[in-house]
Amino acid sequence: MxxxxxxxxxxxxxxxxxxxxxxxxxxxxxxxxxxxxxxxVLHMVTTMVKNGADLLDPSVNWIPRVLYLGNLQEAWRWLEYPKAFGISLLLSCTVALFQTFSCAVAGYAFARLKVPFKPVLFFFLLIAFIVPLQLTILPNLIFARVVGVLDTVIPIIVPALFGLGLKGALFVIIYRQFFSTQPKELEEAARIDGASVYRVFYRVMMPLAKPAILVVFLFSFVWTWNDFYLPSMYLTNAETPPLSLGISRIASMLREQAEISGPSIFTEPISMATTFLMILPPIVLYAFAQRWFVEGVERTGIVE
Known part of the structure; x- marks a missing residue:
């Protein structure tokens, strides 16, 4: 028993x-x-390293007989990868840094400061979070053309400086959630010592907000890196587009070649290679920042 x-x-x-x-x-x-x-991901990696014989052989599914890097080299050449990578990195890092700082200021104001009409302003923030980007893109395009900054990265970078841009409202909400959970005694002690609001924010609250800063920076970086819509609107005639837009141009080129000379067995491997080159930097970034990212998500209350 x-x-x-x-x-x-x-x-x-x-x-x-x-x-x-x-x-x-x-x-x-x-x-x-x-x-x-x-x-x-595994299908993408195994397909892009197949040669012509492996692609035509139905018995070769996951593991190719020969490791062929020609498709990757072709995608590298078509993308103009060093230039496109530099533009994507510059754009993503700049937007992420601007949003990380500006959204922190707005989130702290919503969480701690006594601002006139704060509930109304937060309601408008929620509307900005809900309204699709496609509804506001036309007046933004017209304004960018009038100012003369079309086909540049300025219309994508400048809104991030003021807490706007891609997912900016969400980042403000993340900071507001984090700052709302911090004890008020820390601010009161700093004010007793004579610290101003700005000093309290920079010297007391921002050092505590490292988890939220990391989460916002990674989210902003990855979403800007993967974003196709804004570059397709503002950078249509750019000489060297970012990677997200370059992949679309290569897909169009492959379709045109298929219409002219017929389908090719290398169309799919080259498409897979371009996608791999696109997602490789965020994967490497997340591999190094995974532990801090998970900790930051837990501490900022995103999972609640």
Missing amino acids: LRLSKLRYAIVGREADKGLVYKLFLYLILIDAAYIYLKP
Whole structure:
């Protein structure tokens, strides 16, 4: 009887989340979720390194017989990767830095300062978060053309300096959530020592906001890096477009070649290679910042 009880506890567990059945079910869910996310990436990597013989051989599915880097070199040449990478990096880093700072100021004001009509302003902030970007792009395009900054990165960078831009309202909400959870005694002690509002923000609150800063910076960087819509609106005639726009141009070139000379077996591998070159920098960035990013998400309350 005692052995049966031990066996039952080992299989089911004394608690619902301690038994073998629960752990097997949990690992099954995790493996399925990982497979769903990793399968496209694995398919992309294995396809872009196949040569013509492996592409035509139906028995070669996941593991190619020969490691062929010609597709990757072709995608590198078509993308003009060093220039496009530099433009994407400059654009993403600048927007991320501007939004990280400006949204922190706005989030602190919404969380801590007594601002006239603050509920009304926060309501407008929520509207800016809800309204799709496509509804406001036309007047922004007209203004950029009148000012003479079309086909430059200025219309994408300048809004980020004022807490706007891609997902700016969300970043303000993240900072507001974080600053709202900090004890008020820290600010009161700083003000007793004679610190002004600006000094309290820079010397007290910002050092505590490192998790929120990291989350906002990574979100802003990745979303700007992957964004196709704004570059397609503002940088249509740019000589060297960012990577997100360059991939679209290569896809159009491949379609035109297919219409002229017929379909090619290298169309898919080259498309996969361009996509791989596009997503590689964010993957490397996340690989180094994963631990701090997860900690920041937990501490800023995004998961709530």
